[in-house]
Amino acid sequence: xxxxxxxxxxxxxFVVTSEIGPPKGxxxxxxxxxxxxLKDRIDGMNVTDNQxxxxxxxxxxxxxxxxxxxxxxxxxxTCRDRNRLALQADILFAYSRGIRNILCLTGDxxxxxxxxxxxxxxxxxxxxxxxxxxxxxxxxxxxxxxxxGAVEFCAGAIVTPEAxxxxxxxxxxxxxxxxxxxxxxxxxxxxxxxFKRFMEVARKFDVKILAGIILLTSHRMAIYMNKNVPGxxxxxxxxxxxxxxxxxxxxxxxxxxxxxMIRRLKEExxxxxxxxxxxxxxxxVPDILDAAGL
Amino acid sequence: xxxxxxxxPMESVLNGLAGYDRVFIxxxxxxxxxxxxxxxxEVAAMRKALEEAGKLVTGTLVIPTACDxxxxxxxxxxxxxxxxxxxxxxxxxxxxxxxxxxxxxxxVQPALDTLFFGLExxxxxxxxxxxxxxxxxxxRTAGICPVTACxxxxxxxxxxxxxxxxxxxxxxxxxxxxxxxxxxxxxxxLDLMHAYCEPKNFxxxxxxxxxDISAEGGESR
Ligand code: SF4
Ligand code: SF4
Numbered sequence: 344x345x346x347x348x349x350x351x352x353x354x355x356x357f358v359v360t361s362e363i364g365p366p367k368g369x370x371x372x373x374x375x376x377x378x379x380x381l382k383d384r385i386d387g388m389n390v391t392d393n394q395x396x397x398x399x400x401x402x403x404x405x406x407x408x409x410x411x412x413x414x415x416x417x418x419x420x421t422c423r424d425r426n427r428l429a430l431q432a433d434i435l436f437a438y439s440r441g442i443r444n445i446l447c448l449t450g451d452x453x454x455x456x457x458x459x460x461x462x463x464x465x466x467x468x469x470x471x472x473x474x475x476x477x478x479x480x481x482x483x484x485x486x487x488x489x490x491x492g493a494v495e496f497c498a499g500a501i502v503t504p505e506a507x508x509x510x511x512x513x514x515x516x517x518x519x520x521x522x523x524x525x526x527x528x529x530x531x532x533x534x535x536x537x538f539k540r541f542m543e544v545a546r547k548f549d550v551k552i553l554a555g556i557i558l559l560t561s562h563r564m565a566i567y568m569n570k571n572v573p574g575x576x577x578x579x580x581x582x583x584x585x586x587x588x589x590x591x592x593x594x595x596x597x598x599x600x601x602x603x604m605i606r607r608l609k610e611e612x613x614x615x616x617x618x619x620x621x622x623x624x625x626x627x628v629p630d631i632l633d634a635a636g637l
Numbered sequence: 638x639x640x641x642x643x644x645x646p647m648e649s650v651l652n653g654l655a656g657y658d659r660v661f662i663x664x665x666x667x668x669x670x671x672x673x674x675x676x677x678x679e680v681a682a683m684r685k686a687l688e689e690a691g692k693l694v695t696g697t698l699v700i701p702t703a704c705d706x707x708x709x710x711x712x713x714x715x716x717x718x719x720x721x722x723x724x725x726x727x728x729x730x731x732x733x734x735x736x737x738x739x740x741x742x743x744x745v746q747p748a749l750d751t752l753f754f755g756l757e758x759x760x761x762x763x764x765x766x767x768x769x770x771x772x773x774x775x776x777r778t779a780g781i782c783p784v785t786a787c788x789x790x791x792x793x794x795x796x797x798x799x800x801x802x803x804x805x806x807x808x809x810x811x812x813x814x815x816x817x818x819x820x821x822x823x824x825x826x827l828d829l830m831h832a833y834c835e836p837k838n839f840x841x842x843x844x845x846x847x848x849d850i851s852a853e854g855g856e857s858r
Contacts, residue, residue: 423789427836449796452788452806463789470793471836485836503797511818514830515794522833530797573800 348415348444349497351386352526352551357609358616359637360417360528360553361628362389363409365400374400375408377625382414384632389446389528389618392419396456403433406442417499418442421450426466427475427485434479438494445496446528447472447519470515473498473522499526503574504541505534513544520548528618531557531568533577535607542614551615554608558624558631559597562586598627602634609635638756640668640704640730641763642675642749651690653746654724659693661715661722662748663737665703665729672763674749675699675728683728683748695721703733709740719743771842777829779820784837786813792834 351358363377381388390405406416418437420430437445453463467475475485482493500519506512516527527545532538532554545552557575559565562585565577581600588596605617621628654660662680669675677699684694696718700711712719719725724744727734731751738745755763768785774792775782784790788806795814798805802815821827 449789449791452798454806465789465791466839467836468789468791468793469796470833474833501797503799506795506797506799507801508799508815508818510822511795511799511814511830512797514818514827517831518793518833573798573805 345413345415346386347497348387348417349525351415352497352615356616357637358387358551358553359385359619359632360387360389360616361385361619361621361625362391362419363405363625364391364394364621364623365402365405367397367399369400371400371408374405375412377621378409378412378414380625381628382409382412384629384637385619386616387415387417387444389417389419392421392448392450393424393456394451396423396451396453396458396461398456398458403437403442406437407440410441415444416442417444417446419446419448420472421448422465422467422469422472423450423453423463426464430467430472431475431479431484434476434494434496435490435492438496439492443496444499445476446499446501447476447524448501469500470518470522473500473519473524477523497525498523499528500524501530502527502545503530504532504538505530505576506574509541516545517548520550524550526551526553526615528553529555530574531555531572531620533575533581533604535604535613537576539613545614553616553618554614556601556605556617556619556631557622558594558601558619558627559585560624561593561597594624594627598630598634601631602636605631605635605637609637638754639671639763640732641752641755641765642669642672642730643752644674644679645748645750647686650726650746650748654687654692654726657692657724657744659695659722659724660687661695661719661725662687662697663703663712663725663727663729663733664697664699665701665733666699667702667704669703669729669733669749670699671757675703675733680728683726687726695719700729700733700737703727703729704736706736708733708736712737712740769842769846770837770839771846772838774834774837777832777834778817779824779826779829781813781817781820783813783817786811786816790837792837794830 388409390402392402402419406418409416447469449469453461476496476498479494482490502516562582565582568575569577664675664680680697687694698715700708725741726746726748727737728748734747753765756766758764765785770784788804799812804810804812821830
């Protein structure tokens, strides 16, 4: 039988997860293709939940496809679109259909997305959502009522190691671990020295850390992220390296860089694994794994 | 504390007045005057704009405090001009609009959008610092309200969108949780931020809110 994600985390091996972005619409063809491409090569596959506040096919629907096709799904749940009733109902549904891994997130702000006039819910926050899952595991809901059939999840959360200022982030990180997070997938990291400093603190907590990897596809993308994506910092030497790569080989260069970073993270035992965020470049993930020797 | 308002676009005001030829205009001498949205000058400008748009303005009035009960008397003194109008255009916050609507005996139309209760932090600059949630958490956040000042109203610390101390939705807005962290640190109470905060009671004040402090001990529901 397939190893569960929790077993993978506890096995001590270098864990690899990636993510699937569901379609805008009902055409699931390319999502299924990406699932098949990755399902046998990694330990868990996240499905994003209306990522960047853009309305899409639901994350729970994506996880069911992964399940059907023999992969190990990780259900991403944000607090932006559902109140505590809807979140709990979806948690019950996911469990009843065999989903066993959840990633709890706050969710991006509504105005960054494609339904700018929508109401942002945020009835719960990510720490409270983690606690909700742990409460539901005891057979009770958030209202203190008995559940006819409880749930059980391997639950995780995220952290932004390059956030500025970092101290409030670390307090929240600690609260997430205390609330029951078993694993943490980080925002993208590029500066391994910075990340090592983060890990010195994170190591003190009983939680598995998977470093976030985003494939660089051009030096412009790196500059764009530095400017516009909170908590992402691409050091100048990587930007230069991308810029120096001849035209037509930029993606190959990005794959090489990602593979090199992952190999170092693994060989130097800096963290417990990686979470590769493909963001539209799912096809490249197997190449990144090859480049990393995984 | 002031009720902060913003003028609706003139196009929207005129759309609302479609079908009405005779208009009475009421401004407010308190918050809307401070906000420069419904004082003497703005009422005069509105009169001019409406006349240019072909309306007959039957009269204007700047009520001292439109949300006050004295508004009734004030309007009585202008009854004739008001009765000559088909509609009352109110240039005050929605509290004033609702008060005027209770006495006007004819349709009223707001000329302003009511935004929030603001604290004047520097002359002419108003900040929303409280949303009247009925379940105040200021004791654990060093007197800075996360329900109001954090875009997502988070209670257990910042989201991942904090960018150099600013909020992910707007780089000109401070991240509330950076401010809270800094002040808690300053007063030596970071322990408050480490403590878990339970989900908020969003029904702490029944909607619609009512309170009767004339009853013994006060009574709210
Ligand atoms: S928590 Fe914030 S919104 Fe609620 S009463 Fe206190 S200051 Fe006002
Ligand atoms: S950046 Fe700060 S203020 Fe903005 S939503 Fe996140 S925690 Fe709240």
